[in-house]
Amino acid sequence: MSTAVLAPTTITLNVAGVLTTSSEVKVAMPFAGKITGATVAVTGAPAGSALTASLLKASATAATFSIAAAGTSATGTLGTAAACAFAAGDIVTLDVTAVGSGTAGSNITVAFTVTQG
Numbered sequence: 001m002s003t004a005v006l007a008p009t010t011i012t013l014n015v016a017g018v019l020t021t022s023s024e025v026k027v028a029m030p031f032a033g034k035i036t037g038a039t040v041a042v043t044g045a046p047a048g049s050a051l052t053a054s055l056l057k058a059s060a061t062a063a064t065f066s067i068a069a070a071g072t073s074a075t076g077t078l079g080t081a082a083a084c085a086f087a088a089g090d091i092v093t094l095d096v097t098a099v100g101s102g103t104a105g106s107n108i109t110v111a112f113t114v115t116q117g
Contacts, residue, residue, distance in 0.1 A: 006116045023096040035084040038063040038076035046100025056093045088112035
């Protein structure tokens with residue numbers, strides 16, 4: 001049995017189309033580890049107010065994002081160490097919580113970096 005540890009890995013999640021506050025996408029984590037960084041981008045900028053989203057591990061907030069009105073990207077603010085740690089099989093969800101008050105943002109992609117162990 002191999003005991004090799006993977007180098008930091010980037011996982012991407014995408015929701016295509018115009019976003020709503022019920023937009024979300026999930027992934028089952030393939031190994032145990034921790035989230036060490038996250039960024040988010042949209043191809044269609046929100047108008048009127050910020051687009052906000054959270055990266056959740058179960059119900060714990062691993063990262064939060066806020067893309068300013070007319071903006072197209074943001075770096076995530078990581079949550080606690082416990083919220084960023086995950087076990088193999090844990091579900092990580094990108095959850096859109098606000099989409100802009102004038103025009104909703106569209107085509108969101110989050111890229112988060114994880115380390116094994």
